[in-house]
Amino acid sequence: MTQFLCTLAELNEATPKQLRVGDRGIAVVRIGDEIYAIDALCPHWAGPLGEGEVSAARREITCPWHRFRFSLRDGRCVVATKRPPVACFPVRVEDGCVFAAIPAKER
Numbered sequence: 001m002t003q004f005l006c007t008l009a010e011l012n013e014a015t016p017k018q019l020r021v022g023d024r025g026i027a028v029v030r031i032g033d034e035i036y037a038i039d040a041l042c043p044h045w046a047g048p049l050g051e052g053e054v055s056a057a058r059r060e061i062t063c064p065w066h067r068f069r070f071s072l073r074d075g076r077c078v079v080a081t082k083r084p085p086v087a088c089f090p091v092r093v094e095d096g097c098v099f100a101a102i103p104a105k106e107r
Contacts, residue, residue, distance in 0.1 A: 005037060005091075005098045016061060018050025023105045026089070028098065029072055031056045036072040037100040039087040043077075044068050049086065 003021050011017055011030035018040055019026045025040030027050035038061070040050040047065035054061050060069045060078060069078045075085035089100040 002099050003102050005100055008096050008098060014054040014056040016050045016052060016054060021102050024102060029054055035091045035093060035098055037089040037091050038075060042068055043084045043086060
């Protein structure tokens with residue numbers, strides 16, 4: 001289901017914005033004209049990716065707890081390749097508003 005996340009004006013360059021969408025935490029990142037939406041929990045120990053550092057050059061976000069880095073493009077862990085990826089969600093921008101297709105979390 002497509003969900004409204006925020007407005008473009010609410011996003012600071014290369015700074016994650018942590019949101020709650022239904023039963024999910026989502027981290028939204030703007031790098032130039034590109035917007036990324038990923039699950040806000042690191043699959044390692046559920047660290048808060050929404051509080052992590054973003055590398056605009058590499059298009060990655062780093063978990064602040066144990067420094068695992070994840071691609072904003074596809075969610076894969078780039079430092080421990082056997083780790084599960086973080087869920088990434090398709091984003092669209094319409095009239096200055098950011099929307100993403102975010103399914104309910106599987107239990």
